[in-house]
Amino acid sequence: MAAESRKLFPFSNDFQELEDNMNPNSYLDKTFTVNDPDARIRQADLVQFEKYADGDQLPPGKKVGDVKLIPVGTEVRLTAALIGSGKRPFVFAEPAAGGAPFGWTAASNFRGRLVNETIGLVAASGDLAFQGTNRTVTDAHAFVRSGPPDFASTGEVLALGTFVVVTEVKNQFSKVSRGEAQEGEIITGDEFGWTRSSNLTDGWSNRFGPNAAWDDGKFIGQKDLVNIVGNQDQTEQVTADSLDHYLALAAAAKADGIVLSIESGFRTYDQQKFLFDHQHDPGFNTAAAPGTSNHQHGQAFDLNSGGFSGDPIYDWLKENAPALGFIRTVSKEHWHWEFRPNEANHPPGRFKRNGVNP
Secondary structure, three states, rough: OOOEEEEEEOOOOOOOHHHHHHHOOOOOOEEEEEEEOEEEEEEOOOOOEEEOOOOOOOOOOOOOOOOOOOOOOOOEEEEEEEEOOOOOEEEEEEOOOOOOOOOEEEEHHHHHHHOEEEEEOOOOOEEEEEOOOOOOOOOOOOOEEOOOOOEEEEEEEEEOOOOOEEEEEEEEEEEEEEEEOOOOOEEEEEEEEEEEEEEEEEEEEOOOOEEEEEEOOOHHHHOEEEEEEEOOOOEEEEHHHHHHHHHHHHHHHHOOOOOOOOEEEEOOOHHHHHHHHOOOOOOOOOOOOOOOOOOOOOOOEEEEEOOOOOOHHHHHHHHOOOEEEEEEEEOOOOEEEEEOOOOOOOOOOOOEEEOOOO
């Protein structure tokens, strides 16, 4: 079949629409208070520290060469944020009352450590957003079929990750041809034949990329991600479509004097593979195979509970999380909760899936 082409619409996201529907930088327009007596000011590389030099006005007890600090109790506004090594969040601080900015400092220097503040959006990326006919082969058993009326298997299988263009659809089957982008156009190449439509995912994108989402071993497309300050002075990522559900849970806990934070949220394919490969090493937990973890879909959260019944955070989650759509789904993991509103609290009082122990 002769190759055909049509204009390519570049893969992009409507950032304004995303920002209208969420707050990817929740720390802006808030006032924070320094509570660390060693709140050091860093240079823009986030590694070296700012020091007093000749000509600087020296605070009491300071001398030239000492590291500059933001005094305890200082109220500041934060105007920018960066994620440094080890996923540590850093922020640019300015006096809330006005005046010369202090500079960059660790988020952990502030009261509350900025836990649950969001610090930026990582928009989904790929080769080409869905335009109606462009799809990616995402099933390892995507057999090529002969077509109507029988759609009999030829024994051939479309390779995972192949970019295709759908040229015809009948019932649950699609006729596909090889697809590629060249100089601003979609090129429809040689025809493969028919395959089940369920073997394909909308759009062209890297199923192993940093925004790639998976569900039960199948790539399901790209997800917009939000950076959020989690537990242990690190940033984690959550999917944009799960952010509001988690924040509602955290807000309800805070109203009862409980501080929830995330220890692990969304994981990339490579991150899950690393955990899976090292699950038997000291300091690592059991991990699902890459592509099968619910941390790759977006609804799973490892939270900061310290144990099972008797731990204040766990006890609060047992009593309150189901009403907000969260339920335990993994045995022996008190920290692992998932947003599954169709399962949570059905019947009333149920806080974990059947078969989950303890």
